[in-house]
Amino acid sequence: YLLKPCDIDLLDRRIKDAHAAVRKGPKEEKKAGDIMIPIEEYTTIDEESTVKEGLKRLKESYENLVASSRLMESGHRSIMVFDRNKQMAGILGIRDLIHYLQPSYLLAPKPSLAERIEYSPMFWKGMFTTQTKALADKKIKDIMSVTPPSVDEKANLMEVAHMIYSQNVRRLVVTRKGTVVGIVREQELFFEMARVMLES
Numbered sequence: 001y002l003l004k005p006c007d008i009d010l011l012d013r014r015i016k017d018a019h020a021a022v023r024k025g026p027k028e029e030k031k032a033g034d035i036m037i038p039i040e041e042y043t044t045i046d047e048e049s050t051v052k053e054g055l056k057r058l059k060e061s062y063e064n065l066v067a068s069s070r071l072m073e074s075g076h077r078s079i080m081v082f083d084r085n086k087q088m089a090g091i092l093g094i095r096d097l098i099h100y101l102q103p104s105y106l107l108a109p110k111p112s113l114a115e116r117i118e119y120s121p122m123f124w125k126g127m128f129t130t131q132t133k134a135l136a137d138k139k140i141k142d143i144m145s146v147t148p149p150s151v152d153e154k155a156n157l158m159e160v161a162h163m164i165y166s167q168n169v170r171r172l173v174v175t176r177k178g179t180v181v182g183i184v185r186e187q188e189l190f191f192e193m194a195r196v197m198l199e200s
Contacts, residue, residue: 032152032157033181035191036181037184039181044080044082046081047140049140058094077094079093089144100138150175153174
């Protein structure tokens with residue numbers, strides 16, 4: 001926008017700027033591979049490891065990020081799990097740990113009387129510690145989630161956003177010629193949206 005009457009030199013400059021912008025064309029959008037966390041930077045573990053080993057690895061990744069003030073941007077909240085053939089076998093996330101913390105009888109249908117007993121303070125006492133200790137020696141492969149859906153590293157970010165939303169997942173595996181090269185999470189999409197919105 002220019003105010004009238006307009007300075008001729010200012011008008012000349014604006015016309016040249018507009019012409020240069022049209023010649024350059026619009027900025028190309030980033031692809032999945034541009035915003036992913038590379039596999040080398042993601043916490044990984046073997047499926048035969050124990051839950052205790054997995055929890056220790058996940059905790060270490062958090063501690064390193066808290067020290068560097070990058071938790072929101074980079075905190076994984078999950079571990080990529082690989083089999084002996086170095087193929088991705090699944091994901092171990094905090095939600096998996098919480099799910100398997102539940103005793104099986106708590107997940108089963110209950111008669112109405114059991115509801116009242118379940119929520120009494122006496123019922124819950126000591127259960128968290130007992131269940132956590134029982135979970136420690138389980139194999140990661142026994143409690144991990146399945147491998148998230150995959151997307152090619154050259155996928156458009158709108159495709160990534162649509163897959164995360166429509167499949168109700170928090171992350172996608174990023175592949176290059178069928179090989180896992182990284183993870184793109186909802187956080188990466190958020191930071192890219194913030195960049196686009198705040199730079200315009």
